[in-house]
Amino acid sequence: MSQQVHYALSGPLRWRNLDGQWLVHCCASGATMVADPVDAALLEWLGDGPASAADLALRLEVASGAQMPPDSQQGIDERLQAWLQHGWVDVMDD
Amino acid sequence: MPAPNALTPNLLCAVLMGRGPTPDSADAWMQLLSQARRANLAARLAGVVAASNLDVPYTVRWQLDGACKAQQHMTRLMRLEIRRVVGALRSEDLEPVLLKGAAYLASDLPPATSRHFGDIDVLVLKSDLASAEAALMGGGWINLDALPYDQRYYREWMHEIPPLTHITRGSVIDLHHTIVPPTSVLRVEGAELLAKSIRSEHRPGIRILQPEDMVLHNMVHLFTDGEFDNGLRDLLDLWDLLRHFSRLDGHFFDTLLARSKDLGLSRPLYHALHHLERLSGPMVPVHLAALRDEGRPSLPARLLMHWILSVGLRPQHPSCHRLGDGLARWMLYVRAHWLRMPLRLLVPHLIRKAWLQRFPPPASKSGTAA
Amino acid sequence: MTEALTLGKLRLPDLATLLREDGLLLRTGPFTFRLRSPHAVLARNVRQLYGTMPVLAASTPADFDLAIADGAPWRRFWRRQCRCEFDGKSVFEPLPAAHAYALLEWSMNWCISSHAHQYLIVHAAVLARGDHGLILPAPPGSGKSTLCAALTHHGWRLLSDELTLVDMQDGRLWPLCRPVSLKNDSIAVIRQFAPRAVFGEVTHDTAKGDVVHMAVPEEHLLQVQRPVRARWVVYPRYLAGAATQLVARQRASAVLDLARNAFNFHFQGPEGFERLCDLVEACDCYDFSYSQLSEAMSCFDVLASGAG
Numbered sequence: 001m002s003q004q005v006h007y008a009l010s011g012p013l014r015w016r017n018l019d020g021q022w023l024v025h026c027c028a029s030g031a032t033m034v035a036d037p038v039d040a041a042l043l044e045w046l047g048d049g050p051a052s053a054a055d056l057a058l059r060l061e062v063a064s065g066a067q068m069p070p071d072s073q074q075g076i077d078e079r080l081q082a083w084l085q086h087g088w089v090d091v092m093d094d
Numbered sequence: 095m096p097a098p099n100a101l102t103p104n105l106l107c108a109v110l111m112g113r114g115p116t117p118d119s120a121d122a123w124m125q126l127l128s129q130a131r132r133a134n135l136a137a138r139l140a141g142v143v144a145a146s147n148l149d150v151p152y153t154v155r156w157q158l159d160g161a162c163k164a165q166q167h168m169t170r171l172m173r174l175e176i177r178r179v180v181g182a183l184r185s186e187d188l189e190p191v192l193l194k195g196a197a198y199l200a201s202d203l204p205p206a207t208s209r210h211f212g213d214i215d216v217l218v219l220k221s222d223l224a225s226a227e228a229a230l231m232g233g234g235w236i237n238l239d240a241l242p243y244d245q246r247y248y249r250e251w252m253h254e255i256p257p258l259t260h261i262t263r264g265s266v267i268d269l270h271h272t273i274v275p276p277t278s279v280l281r282v283e284g285a286e287l288l289a290k291s292i293r294s295e296h297r298p299g300i301r302i303l304q305p306e307d308m309v310l311h312n313m314v315h316l317f318t319d320g321e322f323d324n325g326l327r328d329l330l331d332l333w334d335l336l337r338h339f340s341r342l343d344g345h346f347f348d349t350l351l352a353r354s355k356d357l358g359l360s361r362p363l364y365h366a367l368h369h370l371e372r373l374s375g376p377m378v379p380v381h382l383a384a385l386r387d388e389g390r391p392s393l394p395a396r397l398l399m400h401w402i403l404s405v406g407l408r409p410q411h412p413s414c415h416r417l418g419d420g421l422a423r424w425m426l427y428v429r430a431h432w433l434r435m436p437l438r439l440l441v442p443h444l445i446r447k448a449w450l451q452r453f454p455p456p457a458s459k460s461g462t463a464a
Numbered sequence: 465m466t467e468a469l470t471l472g473k474l475r476l477p478d479l480a481t482l483l484r485e486d487g488l489l490l491r492t493g494p495f496t497f498r499l500r501s502p503h504a505v506l507a508r509n510v511r512q513l514y515g516t517m518p519v520l521a522a523s524t525p526a527d528f529d530l531a532i533a534d535g536a537p538w539r540r541f542w543r544r545q546c547r548c549e550f551d552g553k554s555v556f557e558p559l560p561a562a563h564a565y566a567l568l569e570w571s572m573n574w575c576i577s578s579h580a581h582q583y584l585i586v587h588a589a590v591l592a593r594g595d596h597g598l599i600l601p602a603p604p605g606s607g608k609s610t611l612c613a614a615l616t617h618h619g620w621r622l623l624s625d626e627l628t629l630v631d632m633q634d635g636r637l638w639p640l641c642r643p644v645s646l647k648n649d650s651i652a653v654i655r656q657f658a659p660r661a662v663f664g665e666v667t668h669d670t671a672k673g674d675v676v677h678m679a680v681p682e683e684h685l686l687q688v689q690r691p692v693r694a695r696w697v698v699y700p701r702y703l704a705g706a707a708t709q710l711v712a713r714q715r716a717s718a719v720l721d722l723a724r725n726a727f728n729f730h731f732q733g734p735e736g737f738e739r740l741c742d743l744v745e746a747c748d749c750y751d752f753s754y755s756q757l758s759e760a761m762s763c764f765d766v767l768a769s770g771a772g
Contacts, residue, residue, distance in 0.1 A: 010174065014734050016741040021716035025737035029174055030167070030730040032723055032737060034716045085262070087174050091181055120525040128529065128551045153496070153525045160581035163731045170733075412552040 006092040007080050008050040013043060029087025042076065043088075050092045053077040103414035106130055107326060107373050107407075110142055111333065120151040125413055127154050133326050133409035134210035137165035141208040165208060169199065172211045175265045176200055179214055180300060182233030186225045189301055191217040191291045193270065193311060197302040198331070201294040204338050205331040212324070213257060213266040217291075217303075220271040220284055227255055227269060235260050235267050247443070273303075273311040274359075275318055275434040282314075282357050305339045305346065306353040310363065313354075317362035320430025322406035322423070329407055332366060333374055340377075347378055351385045360389030369403055402426050472515025480507040487529070489520035493629070493640040493688055495576060498526035503546055503564035506532055509664040510565070513643045513679045528575045532568050535561070550575065559670075566667045566675050569645060573626055576640075577727040583629040583638065584736050585727045590628040590637055591620040593768045596695035597637045599628055599747075601725050604672070607702030610650040611760060613678055617658035618761045622684050623692070632732060635742050636691035641684055643677035651676050657757055696767060697722070697749045708759040710767065713749040 011028025022035045024043060035043065038060070045051060045059050057073040083089045102108075106129045109116055117123045130139040140158035143150055150158070176196050183190050191197075193215035198206035218226045235258035239245060248256040254276060255269040272284040287307050294300045303311060312332045316325070340346040354363040367386055371377055378386055390396060405422035408414045431440055471479065471488075482488045483506065487498040490510075501507070528550070535545025535558035544561035547554045548571040555574060559567055577585050588601035589612040598620065602608035609625055616622040623639035631638060643664065646654055651674065654661060662679035697718050698710070719740055723729045729736050750767075754760040 010177075014737055016719075016738070016745075018715040018719065018741065018745060021714065023716050023719055023737075023741060025734060027734045028170065030170070030733070032720060034720060090177055124526065124529065132551045132553065151525055153527045156582055157527070157579055160579050160731075163581040163728075163733075166733065167731045410552070 004052055004054070006050040006052050007046065007084070007089040008092050009043070009046050010087055010090045013047065026086075026088050031086045031088055039079070042079065046089065053080055056080075103408045103416065104373060106133065106135065106139075106409055106414075107330075110135065110138060110330060111374050112142070112146065113375070116148055120153060123151055123154045127157055129409040129411040129413060131161070132411045134324055135327055135330070135409075136161035137208040137210065138327075138330065162208075165210065168211055169206075171265075172196070172199055172214075175214060175263070176300070178233065179216065179230070179267060182235075183216070183218075183226060183229050185232065186229040188218060188222055188226055188229060190226065191288055191301045191303060193217055193273070193303065193308075194315075194331075197294075197308065200297050200300045201302050202296050204334040209331070210324075210327060213268050215268045215270060217270050217273070217284060217288065219288060223255060223269060223271055227258070230258050230267060230269070233260075234262065235265075243446070273307070274314050277435065278318060278433045280314065280318075280358060280362070282359070286357075305335075305343075306350045309335050309339065309350055310354055310357065310359050313362045313366035314359060316366050316369075316403075318430055318433050320427040322426060323410065325407045326409060329366075329370060329373070332370055336370075336377060347382055351382050355385070355388070361391065362389075364389030364391075365399055365403060368400070369407055372404075373407075398425075402429070469519045470515060471511055471517050471519060474511065474519065476507060476511060479511050480504065483507050483510075486522060487526075489522070489524050489526060490514060490517060491520060491524075492572070492642050493624075493638055495527045495580070495640075496520070496524060497572060497575070498529045499532070499568070500530070501532040501546075501564060501568070502534060503532060503561055505562060505665065506546075506564040506568055508565075509677065510568075512662070513664045513677055515662075515679070516682045516685060528572075528579075530568075530571055530575060532564050532571065548574070563667050563670055565664065565677070566645075566670055569643065569677065572642070576627060576629075580629070581728050581731050582632055584632055584729065584732055584739055586628040586630065586722050587626065587725045587727065588628045588722075589625045590623040591615050592623060592637075592692040593620055595692050596768070597623070597692040598764070598767075599637075599694055599697045599722075600700055601628075601697070601722060602700050606700055607650075607754075608700055609644065609646055610653055610702070610757070611700050611754075613644045613646055613650070613654045613661075614657050614757050614761060615764060616644065616678075616681065616684070617661060618764075620764070621687060622680055627727075630694075630739060630743060631691065632735065632739055635693070635739055637694055638691045639684075639688045641680045641688045643679055645675055645677050647675055648673045653757065654678065694743050694747050697744065697747045698752045698767075699750065700752045700754070702755065703753050704755055706753045706755045708754045708756060708763050709752070710763055711751045713751050715744050715747070715749050718747075718749040719744050 011026060014025040014027065016023045022040050023032065024035045025032045041060065041063065042056055045056060053073050053076045056076050057068060060072065061068045080089060084091065106126060108114060109126065117126050127136065127139065130136045136158065140162045143158060176192065176199065180190065192200050195209055195211045196214045198209065237256045238259045239256050245256065248254045258267045258269070272282050273287060274280040274282050287303060290304045290307060291301045292304050294302050302308065309332065312328060312335065316328055354360050364386060367378055391399065402422040402425050405419050406426050428444065431443065435443065479488070483499060483501050487500045488510070490497045490499060531549040532546050533549045534540060535547050539545050545558040546561045546564040546567055547558040548556050548567055555571065586599070586601060588599050589608050591598045591612065600608050600612060612625045622641060622644065623637060624642065625644040627640060629638040629640065651666065664677045666674055666676045668674050699713065722740055722744065732739065
């Protein structure tokens with residue numbers, strides 16, 4: 001299952017906060033985006049080391065202190081897939 | 095543009111090889127920069143200027159800095175693309191061998207430092223071509239050549255896969271199963287090259303050709319290519335590779351010449367070394383001169399090849415243009431196709447190409463901004 | 465010689481000869497161009513629109529050698545063409561010879577945006593009041609050029625109508641001061657709004673319709689070496705019948721938009737991101753809709769007076 005795939009950041013990130021919104025820039029690919037709180041958390045955790053969608057869903061549950069909806073892992077996986085296309089993350093070799 | 099001084103057509107090469115003389119006026123420097131840009135060597139010129147601490151006018155300096163920024167961006171993108179290509183092919187359990195620019199970058203070889211990158215060239219076994227193409231298409235690289243003629247050209251006549259372009263990112267992959275055009279008189283088994291391929295020291299997941307095969311591939315390309323937009327760039331890559339490998343291994347030239355004989359590539363080797371040494375000074379050890387000359391063609395062929403390749407290896411810039419260059423380039427083009435295509439296909443192909451150049455189809459991309 | 469020779473004082477045949485042979489040297493902001501062209505329409509418009517520029521010595525070093533040359537030789541006498549030549553090769557598809565001056569302006573913009581990576585170059589108009597810079601990014605059809613031309617004649621100093629040059633070293637905006645291009649209906653509007661404005665010849669039937677260029681007032685050219693700091697980023701939109709309205713806009717989205725509209729954002733690497741964030745952080749960002757030019761001018765006056 002694709003949720004077992006491990007992702008890692010493709011390079012260092014730069015963060016800036018403007019009016020309470022986080023802008024993040026990927027040094028490896030030049031991609032830039034406005035990160036919502038979930039994006040910001042996921043990217044920060046990926047900065048700790050490679051992780052799968054399942055790992056990240058678990059961390060999100062622990063951090064939020066609440067039960068996550070059943071499709072949250074899938075939502076995270078979709079986000080990771082999109083980030084893969086734009087060069088934010090790479091797939092790690094197993 | 096009219097030359098303020100009579101810059102020799104080979105001045106750019108001389109400056110890039112450190113064999114000077116360097117231009118002596120702002121206009122002459124600007125013209126050299128213009129030549130370098132045309133030859134995709136602006137970033138390389140910037141590197142040479144910095145390393146040798148050359149005194150250049152401000153008008154040239156800021157443009158060299160700009161060329162470096164552009165090149166760094168290209169390198170960043172190229173690194174990402176290489177990772178993605180390898181990742182896509184691994185999904186079919188394929189371990190491809192990278193060639194040329196991608197290989198230099200993946201293994202941190204000297205040519206990669208300030209090189210202008212183009213397509214990503216990848217070598218797989220002939221039997222793996224279909225699954226490689228399928229894997230790449232799954233990763234978003236598709237064949238943009240809609241015309242059936244172009245499909246037939248590549249697949250049926252040339253026994254190659256057409257270039258694959260990524261649908262969103264625009265990167266281009268050339269899939270190969272050997273280092274010579276499959277239909278040419280030169281015959282090299284891809285399997286033999288793959289068997290001797292090695293893992294890149296810097297990126298263990300990536301394979302590259304062994305040093306002598308990498309050099310021979312460069313030489314074959316010089317010998318068989320028809321379009322010389324990157325001729326000088328590729329020659330300078332060759333110069334970098336030969337100096338690098340012979341520094342690491344004192345017997346490198348012996349290994350290289352033996353391998354070229356085994357693979358039947360003595361002719362391309364002869365021509366490549368002839369022109370390289372014409373521009374760089376002697377490189378081949380004296381005791382190997384006889385072996386190198388085994389690839390030498392008869393005198394008439396030698397004279398003709400000397401002329402047309404000399405033209406091909408100059409920047410395609412008005413200041414480098416000499417009478418007869420147009421004819422020489424046309425001959426290079428025809429010769430390259432003659433080496434690849436049976437005659438019965440060559441003539442109609444050339445006619446068709448000339449027609450399309452004169453009357454391009456409405457959605458043509460010729461002449462769009464660089 | 466007591467007075468410096470300017471382009472406008474050259475006789476047209478002499479200027480045309482210069483363009484045909486050794487080349488005309490033209491300094492626009494930080495860049496010196498050496499221009500060559502055999503096309504008469506180009507010579508006439510250059511003389512009209514760059515008339516107050518000094519004639520530079522032939523030995524002046526040029527940053528860019530640009531030719532607006534003839535097209536295919538067999539078209540020389542029937543449906544003559546012009547084409548942009550740089551580094552010895554054609555940059556764009558050839559155009560009808562009547563478009564030679566318009567092609568010159570587009571080509572000069574191309575030279576700068578393709579090579580001048582010491583600047584982060586955003587596709588936006590930029591003007592100044594005092595030391596405060598106003599950036600107007602906008603897609604074609606938004607009325608940016610009309611607004612820019614009007615502001616130029618309403619107390620705002622023109623830096624550029626197309627290319628905003630952000631110095632990568634310190635974030636300041638540098639002027640180019642080149643003629644403003646206007647299209648179709650805007651032409652009549654600005655002729656009426658600014659009766660003293662100087663215009664070139666109208667080029668008909670371009671890809672964008674009718675195009676004309678408006679000269680930069682001489683007092684602006686005198687300040688071409690004075691950069692400014694960005695103070696406002698305003699996204700204009702012309703809407704027939706709309707009320708004049710300035711609405712505050714999120715800065716973060718402005719950063720993304722400016723990055724998307726920059727020619728060379730990716731060449732700048734992470735420093736480009738930081739530079740753009742610094743710029744926007746020091747600016748107020750707005751969306752602006754209007755239909756009445758005079759009301760729009762008043763609105764910008766109010767904006768400027770609030771700068772302090």
